[in-house]
Structures are given as structure tokens and as C-alpha cells.
Amino acid sequence: EVQLVESGGGLVQPGGSLRLSCAASGFTFSSYEFHWVRQATGKGLEWVSVVTIAGDTYYAGSVEGRFTVSRENAKNSLYLQMNSLRAGDTAVYYCTRNRDNSGWDVWGQGTAVTVSS
Amino acid sequence: QSVLTQPPSASGTPGQRVTMSCSGSTSNIGSHYVNWYQQFPGTAPKLLIYKNNQRPSGVPDRFSGSKSGTSASLAISGLRSEDEADYYCAAWDESLTGAVFGGGTKVTVL
Numbered sequence: 001e002v003q004l005v006e007s008g009g010g011l012v013q014p015g016g017s018l019r020l021s022c023a024a025s026g027f028t029f030s031s032y033e034f035h036w037v038r039q040a041t042g043k044g045l046e047w048v049s050v051v052t053i054a055g056d057t058y059y060a061g062s063v064e065g066r067f068t069v070s071r072e073n074a075k076n077s078l079y080l081q082m083n084s085l086r087a088g089d090t091a092v093y094y095c096t097r098n099r100d101n102s103g104w105d106v107w108g109q110g111t112a113v114t115v116s117s
Numbered sequence: 118q119s120v121l122t123q124p125p126s127a128s129g130t131p132g133q134r135v136t137m138s139c140s141g142s143t144s145n146i147g148s149h150y151v152n153w154y155q156q157f158p159g160t161a162p163k164l165l166i167y168k169n170n171q172r173p174s175g176v177p178d179r180f181s182g183s184k185s186g187t188s189a190s191l192a193i194s195g196l197r198s199e200d201e202a203d204y205y206c207a208a209w210d211e212s213l214t215g216a217v218f219g220g221g222t223k224v225t226v227l
Binding site: 035037044045046047050058059060061094101102103104105107108109110 | 119150152154156161162163164166167168171173203205207213214215216217218219220221
């Protein structure tokens, strides 16, 4: 079964750090680019970052310089290192995949991040 | 404020046709594919339309997408109660070097 499973969310104080993971299974991980998308409670979807097949990375302006996305093909895993967290980063974080501009066709179940003192 | 503009709500009675728009600019919709996602409360989004008008396998042909210039639209024909959900458009934006979403349209079946 094709699957993405996020983990690593939780409660963190403002200014703190958290590392999210996304474990992939059921497909050839190295053939896809991966994105992180987040959604605050009651709000719309917000794109966060992407790591391409080649390992290039891009970020939304709101997280640039604070978040780092990476992939480990040997472990079929995607990561999001989040530093200097702010209340505005509170959201459910989803990982999703894309290939050949065919849309984000598989999504994880999401992992909740709460930034609060 | 979202980069892509969607109406916040749309509604119709069962069997009707409902359409929703997604307006952008030359740096996103005007030069890249538009994808549409359906989301039910408390669940992950689901890909509904990709490359402007392509349906993934398993998506009913009641759903259709189109694009013209810097705007796109999603249509639901033969509206059903199970179509009540939030719908988001998305595209790559080359000026921002990132993906952008619309604010979402909540579809209500009356």
C-alpha cells in the first residue's frame, strides 16, 4: 500500500525546535519530490517547502531561514527541521508527494504542532 | 491573504451544477498547471484535478476542471450530498519560487 506517515509533532515553546519525519512506503521514494503543507485550525492550506528529486529545496517566505527540509532516500524518509518556532507555526503539518506535475496525489494523515508557552 | 483568489462559498441543490473560480496571475496560473483538492473536516486533502483538467483514477467524471489565462475553474455536475467539502486550487508560482493555494471554497449542498 502506498503510504506516507508523519510523526514528530507536539507542544513546543516559542523559540524552540521540532523535527518532523515522514515515512514513505509502497513506492519508489527516490522518484518523487516531496512537499510539506500545513493547515492552522479553521484556516486554509499553506504550502511550506519542497525537496526535489535532485535535493534542491525551496521554502515559503514565512519559514525561510527557520525551517530546513531534507530527504534520506536510503530510509525512504522526509524530514522538516523547524527552528525558532512561533505561535503562527501552530498547525497540522502534512507531507505529500509529486512527480511530473501530476499533483499531490498521496498525503499523510498529518502531525499536529502547537507552539505555546 | 492567499495568492490565488477563490470565492469563500458556493452552494447548490442535489443534481445541480456548481462552479467555482480560482484567480491568479501570470507568475502562477498563467504559466503553470492548476491542481484542485477536496478536503473534508479533520482529514487530509485529496487530489481531485491535476494538470488543469485531468482526473486521477477513482475521481468521478462529475468533477471537471478548466483553465484560461490567469484563471481556472472547477465544476461539479450532478451535485451530491457527499460533495459537501472544502475545495482548494493550487499552482506553482515562479516569482515566489513556491507553491501557492487559494483560500478555499466551501461547498454546501442545500
